[in-house]
Amino acid sequence: MRRVRFINRLLVKEAFFCMLFSFMVIGLVLLIGLNISFFSPFKNAFKDFSYLDLYYAENLHEENGDFNENIVLVNINRINRKEIAELLGEIQKHGPKVIGLDVIFKDSQDPVWDQFLAEKLKNESLVLTYTIQDKNKVETNAKVFSSKQYAGYSNFNFDTESLVIRNFQGIYKTEDDTLVSFPVAVTNAYLENNWLNDNLNSLKKERPIKFWGNRDRFLVLEQADVIGRQELSFLKDRIVLLGYLGDSKNHDYDIEDKHYTPMNPKFVGKNPPDTFGLVIHANIIQMLLANDYISIVPTWVLILLTIVLTFMALAYFIYLNKRQLASYILRLNLVQLFFIILFIWISLLLFKNDVLLKVTSITATVVFSMGLIGYYKKLANYLYKRYKWEGYFYHD
Incomplete structure (x- = not known):
């Protein structure tokens, strides 16, 4: 023994x-x-590799319905500032609660159309975006949009080495300021009632994105679906996000403003980028609205x-x-x-x-x-x- x-x-x-x-x-x-x-x-x-990409790539997650009912996406494709201003004006007539515009008008162009666009951007329901590059803001020209209260950064996270967007950071602290992300700014404008202050600590940490789905899980409107249409009452009290979603017929082959995500159908040896930035923002907003996080x-x-x-x-x-x-x-x-x-x-x-x-x-x-x-x-x-x-x- x-x-x-x-x-x-x-x-x-x-x-x-x-x-x-x-x-x-x-x-x-x-x-x-x-x-x-x-x-x-x-x-x-x-x-850039994760076993958990299998979860989305092999459709192991449960479907949550045909369309997201809270968020409507509007494709601006390659239209000019005048057309964007007209699109905004038409959407604003139907009373969405929040309009998120994922576009940066960095430089001044035609002063007439810049002024026309600036008038449309004064709407209180509007949230604009900017990017943070080397700790500096790249934002819309002050002559076009001067209110900084209704804007958030479009960076999903600040990991420059990873190509796959799996996480997002809702709040970014600089030496002089505390900045909020575009999805957080949109969600805060939609929920109101001090939502941001109540969730301040949880948004400071980088956290995984719970993806709802790609663009086929959202209602996507083109310019022709909005301009001149009489019946858009379904936009009332909704969140409407405007941004680049490629050509309506060939968007699968368009990689501009597209990113790799876990939803890429080929999780080992990636396909071309699979998800437009606006769709990733929409997924984050849906997660924030539903308070449905991954622990x-x-x-x-x-x-x-x-x-x-x-x-x-x-x-x-x-x-x-x-x-x-x-x-x-x-x-x-x-x-x-x-x-x-x-x-x-x-x-x-x-x-x-x-x-x-x-x-x-x-x-x-x-x-x-x-x-x-x-x-x-x-x-x-x-x-x-x-x-x-x-x-x-x-x-x-």
Whole structure:
């Protein structure tokens, strides 16, 4: 009995030190990868990949109806400022509660039409947009739109390395000001009643976007659907978003102001960009309106899971390795594959229930650590011969 307890203690000790060895190797690999530019393309490629893209790409989410009832999209395509002003004027007649204009009129043009547009932009229901580039605002010319109260930045988040839009940041702090995003500004104007103040803290952090759907899940109007039409009463008290949505017949092949999102049907080796910026804004606004967020599993839970699972996996395979089973390598490979598939399934199941569990780091650490047992065994052999260091592999 004492011998069994002694061996078990050695197994626990060996698994613990093997885990430390694995973490040191992984840390060294990551350090090299972060500091050598050769690895940057690989690092960015993995950053743009997520198992959870399967959730949208394979239509695992439940459909929420034919159209979004709260938000109407209006395509400005490539019309000029005069036509945009006419479009705004026609829409304003039908009493939408909020009009979001995802266009920046950066430079002055024809003073007559600029003034004509400026008159339409004075409407209190209007929210404009600007972008933040190198911590500076790029916004509409003051001669066209001078009120800064009804504007928000169009940046979804401030991660310049990732090509896929999965997250958004609702509030951005500078040294001099606190800025709100375009979707937050639109939502605040629609809900009123101090909605922004009540949600200030939760909007400061970057959070995942819960996508409602692509442009086919929203009612999209073209210029011809608005100008001269008598019956647009359905716009009353709605949110109307104007922006670029490409040509009505060939928008699938238009990549201007399009972004990669998890809704891309080809989640490995991406297709061309799949979603217009205006549609992403609409998805964020819908999420904010419904107060329907995705919860993120805290980092400390991920760390704890990684440590516990790595330790358990190493203890099991150190035990098998000592027994020198002929099937050891086969079992190792099968368990590694099963572990990856199981955690992908668990993450998808949780994501379906609005919980984001980032499993990539957990699976990578556990699977990589299993593969290092052979190298650790050689290190343990050296320590035993040189210093009489006892463990499960080598002891008196």
